[in-house]
Amino acid sequence: MNCKNTLKKSPKLVVIGAGIAGVGAAGKLLTHGFTDIQIVEASSQPGGRIRSSLFGKSTVDEGAQYIHGASGKNPIFQLAKEHGLLQDTHDRVDPELSVLTNMQKQMDPDVTKEVKNLASSILKHAHLIAQQKQYTQANSLADVYLEEVKTLIAQWDGDHTDLRRQKLGLLSMLMKWQCDHLAAGSLSEVSVHVYEEYKHIEGHDRNSQGLFPNLLQKLLEIIPREKLLLNKPVQQILWNGSFESEDNSLYPIKVLCEDGGHILADHVILSISLGCLKANGQSLFQPRLPEQKLNAIQSMGFGTMNKIYLEFEAPFWDENTEVIGLVWEEETPLSCQEPNLTEWWKRVPVFYVVGPTGRYGHLLVGTISGKEAEFIESLSLQEVASSLTCLFRQFTGRSSLPELKNVFVTKWFSNPYTRGSYSHISINSTGDMIDLLTEPLPQATEGNGSPMLQLLFAGEATHRSHHSTTHGALLSGWREAERLIDLYSTK
Ligand SMILES: Cc1cc2nc3c(=O)[nH]c(=O)nc-3n(C[C@H](O)[C@H](O)[C@H](O)COP(=O)(O)OP(=O)(O)OC[C@H]3O[C@@H](n4cnc5c(N)ncnc54)[C@H](O)[C@@H]3O)c2cc1C
CATH class of the missing domain: 3.90.660.10 (Polyamine Oxidase; Chain A, domain 2)
Structure with a gap:
């Protein structure tokens, strides 16, 4: 295990969404010694906007297909290279x-x-x-x-x-x-x-038809199967509370699922698309998200x-x-x-x-x-x-x-778990709004002693300079994992 530091204690973590941001976050946390992690995914398969389908003689990419910036500076390119997945790819010059x-x-x-x-x-x-x-x-x-x-x-x-x-x-x-x-x-x-x-x-952009699902599988290999719950849409996240578990421990977060089940947590990394946040942002959180964050969600661009x-x-x-x-x-x-x-x-x-x-x-x-x-x-x-x-x-x-x-x-708009394809900076938004969306909750000023970093926001739309891409999504997942690694680090 590539464990950087030893942990103060092992907190209970929930990652919502098994796209590349969620899977990337969970993988990093596991390799840093966090053990109590549950990934909760609404669909019947992981991957989110990385998905392929059988068509004609082969499988084709419904979502991501190009590595934007095929160089060692791109974590997707780097990982694909490490896993030997680049052989059938070619630069689009x-x-x-x-x-x-x-x-x-x-x-x-x-x-x-x-x-x-x-x-x-x-x-x-x-x-x-x-x-x-x-x-x-x-x-x-x-x-x-x-x-x-x-x-x-x-x-x-x-x-x-x-x-x-x-x-x-x-x-x-x-x-x-x-x-x-x-x-x-x-x-x-x-x-x-x-x-x-x-x-x-x-x-250059690297045409990687078929690569992304394979890369996702590689990232999933380090995640024990029982930590990934499929077909489990999250309905509501109760946060800033005090919820008692069967062993009488208290947790600030209760994640309610559509199937009636719930999971208690110290921290939630949320990686659902901006389209889903726009559609459900008002009702998904209890208490409501701060107005500024809700405003950023509604103002930012997300299309099909x-x-x-x-x-x-x-x-x-x-x-x-x-x-x-x-x-x-x-x-x-x-x-x-x-x-x-x-x-x-x-x-x-x-x-x-x-x-x-x-x-x-x-x-x-x-x-x-x-x-x-x-x-x-x-x-x-x-x-x-x-x-x-x-x-x-x-x-x-x-x-x-x-x-x-x-x-x-492809049907990215009517898919209830994407509600569109990817984000852009709209005329009603700025890069600062992406930072605002990304800010974890509770904010330091309103914490008043309540546990820190309860809600962490990942996903492509939360990466200011690489939004709309797979590498942006992966980096956003790693970024939120790092926040928790830093919080629990003994150094
Ligand atoms: C048509 C298309 C083409 C693209 N082309 C490229 C490309 O060539 N190169 C590139 O780099 N990027 C491309 N992208 C963008 C890239 O696919 C995304 O940026 C990236 O995959 C997003 O990953 P994510 O983890 O942030 O979100 P997602 O992949 O959307 O993952 C979020 C997950 O959350 C789940 N979820 C949603 N709601 C709930 C809920 N209530 N409860 C539980 N789970 C939930 C979803 O099912 C999903 O699995 C493309 C996207 C599309 C749609």
Whole structure:
């Protein structure tokens, strides 16, 4: 055992949620000598937003798939390397974007690259542009993007009309793609400071299709099976109390489960998603959370990004294609701000080719965010398949393109234990709010002698600089475990 210090006493701990944050926290505590730990998980399996499903010839990732920043500075990359899980992974280095338009045209790759670079630069530097223009904290990414796009449009005055239409359509496609990265309904919901807070880890994005569930299994290996309670949704957390156990010991926390059972604890590490906190935050805690924390929960951004996996009998794309972009020539970034549920497929900006073919067959995966992403969860797979077959027939001009063989749509929004995909900094929030959400309770000032660190908050949304990622989630779990390790350390 890698036990750093000896413990003053062995407290009773409950970790709520067996996603990577909860599993990471429990693992660290166990290796530091804490023995009385119970992980309570609502679903029938651990992993949370790390989940794979059988589709076509193989399993595909419903949630996390990329290691963002494949370098030794990323704990996920480091752990995957230590466990020998990197063999089938590969860096995604500026993938070739092959763009088709609804007028059956293929966009010139040089034009695509130029416009993509311009859009990326605007988004990456949005906070600096906002600073120059003296925008306020409440300004959105859309405010900057749309303003800069106007300047670009003016510069393209001399272009042929068709080319201008394509470029504008591409800017609009890139905007939707950005929303997918942020799990946002629109860039107007996202703070202009989003990329000031979020810090990239050095290294490329590593496509790790299939790796995350294996990594989670490795992390679970050090957790005795009986410490993980599955199918046990937590209903309420009574804290700052005095609850007597059968052996007459007193505990400040009582965790009530939906099955009528309860668990007493000295400390609870809560790692449920921000979506669940938004939905249940008012009723989940007794006494209520402080108003400031409830306000942070409601103000922070959390949205839906779903994946649509498609299996084809034969590919319509070239062998070297990595990403297929779909541009609607009549669209401009200004014209596609409102949700369009009746034509939800217009919200899918790109389809990635899932390879290698030998393992996956002829597979594409599309991404979709916003209200349209929520909406498609209510459609039958047949409806999705037939709409997307029409879409590909329109874009390729091949009316004989066969029906899709198989379709699979993730449902992160209607999943009661995620209620969306991941967090972002919304126009109503700041990085400081993430710190506020993360602050353990009771706060030192209101403790009045009551036991410290009763409620600890982990999960991706609580990591200020790496929120929305698996590494952010894991680091957040480790961070909360460290708080308890420090509290009970004899040194
Ligand atoms: C579509 C999608 C794509 C993604 N792509 C990437 C990617 O490529 N790279 C990357 O790094 N990250 C990606 N992410 C984000 C990443 O998956 C998450 O940030 C991370 O897995 C979150 O882990 P977590 O432990 O914080 O939360 P979760 O995984 O959500 O774990 C929380 C757990 O709490 C449980 N729970 C909820 N309510 C209760 C309750 N009342 N009682 C008991 N248990 C409860 C849940 O069932 C869940 O198991 C993606 C996410 C999605 C949805």
